Amino acid sequence: MNKNYEKLCEYIEKIISFRQALTLFEWDNETLAPEAASENTAKAIGVISGEYFKAMINDEVKELLLELTSTENSELDFNQKAIVKNMKKSYDQMETIPPAEYRAYNELIAKAPGIWAKAKQNKSFEEFAPTLEEIIEYQKKFAGYRRKDGQKIYDILLDDYEEGFSMEKLDTFFNEVKASLVPLLQKVTAKKDLIDKSYNYQNFDKDRQMVFAKFISSYVGFDFTKGVLAESAHPFTTNLHNKDVRITTHLYPDNLESSIFSVIHESGHGIYEMNIDDAITLTPVGGGSSMGIHESQSRFFENMLGRSKAFWVPVYPKLVEYFPEQLSDISLDQFVAGINKSELSLIRTEADELSYSLHIIIRYEIEKMIFEGNAKVKDLPAIWNQKYKEYLGIEPSNDAEGILQDIHWSCGNFGYFPSYALGSAIAAQIYHYMEKKLPVEEYLKEGNLIPVVEFLKEHIHKYGATKNTSELLQDMMQEDLNANYYVSYLTDKYTKLYQL
Amino acid sequence: MNKNYEKLCEYIEKIISFRQALTLFEWDNETLAPEAASENTAKAIGVISGEYFKAMINDEVKELLLELTSTENSELDFNQKAIVKNMKKSYDQMETIPPAEYRAYNELIAKAPGIWAKAKQNKSFEEFAPTLEEIIEYQKKFAGYRRKDGQKIYDILLDDYEEGFSMEKLDTFFNEVKASLVPLLQKVTAKKDLIDKSYNYQNFDKDRQMVFAKFISSYVGFDFTKGVLAESAHPFTTNLHNKDVRITTHLYPDNLESSIFSVIHESGHGIYEMNIDDAITLTPVGGGSSMGIHESQSRFFENMLGRSKAFWVPVYPKLVEYFPEQLSDISLDQFVAGINKSELSLIRTEADELSYSLHIIIRYEIEKMIFEGNAKVKDLPAIWNQKYKEYLGIEPSNDAEGILQDIHWSCGNFGYFPSYALGSAIAAQIYHYMEKKLPVEEYLKEGNLIPVVEFLKEHIHKYGATKNTSELLQDMMQEDLNANYYVSYLTDKYTKLYQL
Structure with missing residues (x-):
């Protein structure tokens, strides 16, 4: 394996690990975490996001990506080229932003959904x-x-x-x-x-709906040895890797098809990730x-x-x-x-x-x-x-x-x-x-x-x-x-x- | 605040954040994660454990702990003293072990429970x-x-x-x-x-047992705005911090008191952490x-x-x-x-x-x-x-x-x-x-x-x-x-x- 690519892999391992942790925090927050937890947990998420950023954007990664996209590119195989290209694109995007502005923007984006939610509530x-x-x-x-x-x-x-x-x-x-x-x-x-x-x-028992949801998800190909289905306010799909894929649904007692089609939809996302x-x-x-x-x-x-x-x-x-x-x-x-x-x-x-x-x-x-x-x-x-x-x-x-x-x-x-x-x-x-x-x-x-x-x-x-x-x-x-x-x-x- | 203590706090923030991530991975693994996930997820857990170790054991932390336990100790308040003492104890324990032996031991400990489980299964x-x-x-x-x-x-x-x-x-x-x-x-x-x-x-419906479990847990003081109750193979308690405390139970259809007393037991652990x-x-x-x-x-x-x-x-x-x-x-x-x-x-x-x-x-x-x-x-x-x-x-x-x-x-x-x-x-x-x-x-x-x-x-x-x-x-x-x-x-x- 190309020496520089090998070095890059160490960063990749870190980047992916931190991202998995962040994904798990997010999943947990949407599906399970107690309501009073968020303020304390946000600190951990902030620290790990920071480590994620540091593993992505640093002088050694910059240098490695430069060499791997130019002179040494021909030494890489198909997947390696795609990985390097993808990282170079992310790098170039992030690198141009002055850190102070990036931080200020992230602070804005951290509070903006709260402001939006309140405005929506007030219809204003x-x-x-x-x-x-x-x-x-x-x-x-x-x-x-x-x-x-x-x-x-x-x-x-x-x-x-x-x-x-x-x-x-x-x-x-x-x-x-x-x-x-x-x-x-x-x-x-x-x-x-x-x-x-x-x-x-009509009225449809939610527990029965959930049992059917698991059946239909499995029926279309979602593999429960590599995935889970849970409830959340809004349906979504996330994953840690191809053997840990998670989908959610929201069950309405007076609307049968809502959950059925959202489960089939999210299963489609999930099966993609599993494959x-x-x-x-x-x-x-x-x-x-x-x-x-x-x-x-x-x-x-x-x-x-x-x-x-x-x-x-x-x-x-x-x-x-x-x-x-x-x-x-x-x-x-x-x-x-x-x-x-x-x-x-x-x-x-x-x-x-x-x-x-x-x-x-x-x-x-x-x-x-x-x-x-x-x-x-x-x-x-x-x-x-x-x-x-x-x-x-x-x-x-x-x-x-x-x-x-x-x-x-x-x-x-x-x-x-x-x-x-x-x-x-x-x-x-x-x-x-x-x-x-x-x-x-x-x-x-x-x-x-x-x-x-x-x-x-x-x-x-x-x-x-x-x-x-x-x-x-x-x-x-x-x-x-x-x-x-x-x-x-x-x-x-x-x-x-x-x-x- | 004491300057060195302030510096130590940066490490503490990291240590606690990585530990929260590791706790969440463990909780998730015991209660929800799909069975095929563990091998891929173990890599992330390995990387984050490594980062946790690095944040705990390094020359700057050593230096800071040395100064904070000797000449500067009198400048600290009650909690700060306890924190420094606690970290110094962990540091001294870890530091004496040669890194190569520590790694070898961790590899042994990673596979030993598997060997034990198989031996137990074979009664040998x-x-x-x-x-x-x-x-x-x-x-x-x-x-x-x-x-x-x-x-x-x-x-x-x-x-x-x-x-x-x-x-x-x-x-x-x-x-x-x-x-x-x-x-x-x-x-x-x-x-x-x-x-x-x-x-x-006699026969006791598991869903009803779970509803009673939530009632009795709340009755003894477990606060569900700061905690959750889930099912797992063996009951346990874990927590990310005092506002995110998690307990589990195991429900047997033919044994009513098993879950009741394990829930009261784990609630006792949980209430401690919440307080x-x-x-x-x-x-x-x-x-x-x-x-x-x-x-x-x-x-x-x-x-x-x-x-x-x-x-x-x-x-x-x-x-x-x-x-x-x-x-x-x-x-x-x-x-x-x-x-x-x-x-x-x-x-x-x-x-x-x-x-x-x-x-x-x-x-x-x-x-x-x-x-x-x-x-x-x-x-x-x-x-x-x-x-x-x-x-x-x-x-x-x-x-x-x-x-x-x-x-x-x-x-x-x-x-x-x-x-x-x-x-x-x-x-x-x-x-x-x-x-x-x-x-x-x-x-x-x-x-x-x-x-x-x-x-x-x-x-x-x-x-x-x-x-x-x-x-x-x-x-x-x-x-x-x-x-x-x-x-x-x-x-x-x-x-x-x-x-x-």
């Missing part, structure tokens, strides 16, 4: 606006430090989440999506009462490739598989067994129509499959205006509300169900939202491709998901972050992201469902 | 004997490095767990206990069928004073409070409400007799209150023989079995229920067992003292445990490890450990219960 954007303004200024400044000639600030932020995805590429993508989905949604909304899903809002190759799991490229690819996997499981009739052929009778009182009079077809019913919502996280991307487009367009200098912070609520009216035909009655609904901006995550929509589109594209290679529907009807999961593992999962979004798609399907598949998928599905 | 002491021999040799060697003139090896080990408790002191204590309890136990055993507790071995002063919680003296004092608190809650009739006066009707089918025909008096019934066991962890100390005496006497050179490893099973016959009147039929039953020696914990018995004795002594100061029985009957917990907090809990066992007892009761109270307590109790 004004309370959050000054903090948001500050965060945006830091984001502009920090991106500015690493800007290359002619680069636009928002392009830099977008690239952080999805390498190679600029405004130019996303404009094309989103415009195509918008042009098709806005009129389609209008037609569907006009016939919205065609499907009755009142069965879903990452052993050779890279404890390295900086040992996670998913990008937010968009990650979301493509969760949505593939949730929507392409989980909302199809074929999927429920063997599974629905099982669900009826769990809840005979509530479901024995509901046919498979009624159930499948119900889980695909379009129900407009002002809230992104409650949006149906059809309107979801429109929620994202609104956020993308607003972020673009912010960083292109076309919108002032104080005007954002009005812009937000106007866009909801235009694209979805509904309007928030207050900031809590409008511009204050998402936590992301308070965490400094600008450029993140587009990945959600990319994920949906990539899922549709992969499904289109997979159907040409595998008899997916047959497999689903037989209750055999193994070939489907194996296919995703071989083409996507096992590579972790050694390939970026476009590389994965190209290598798999010889085609980059193409919005057509997504638009066709939704158009076909909803035309049939609503008899348009 | 021979399989474990060579490993045990190696561990004993390391223990002798390491204690030898820090031996002062004329000191005995086993005294050094005992002092690690209980400062100031030498063989001389323990011989006196244990001989007194043994002389009274062995004949008492024989009398009780002769009348063992006097009490019928078949009610305890440690805010000023010291994130320091090296932020835990319990010693194993013996910790155990005195858990046993105080379990035995002095939890097995008394007064305790159950307000609580037993509640328990009957949880399990009416099984308990409505069982009177309070029957129940209180049942939970105090003496049932001899070959297994220490299943021993009743009366015989428990005899299990400890056997281990103490054997450890003493090992380190005084009066027993060879290969002869230990025979010595063990002979002592069980002599003190308890029962004999193991194999090594698994004999000498292989405890994990402690495979972890290198020699000198640890006596603390369990000291805990029982201290609990009885404190109870005797408390009864003179507080109407404990009245409080229990009223269901008001607050004054009892407050009393323990003010005299013991809040001090954490700033005082050692003898200091706590002396300051509280103007008397050091005295076995009489323990012997009287058991004699009175069992004479009445068994009408001797």
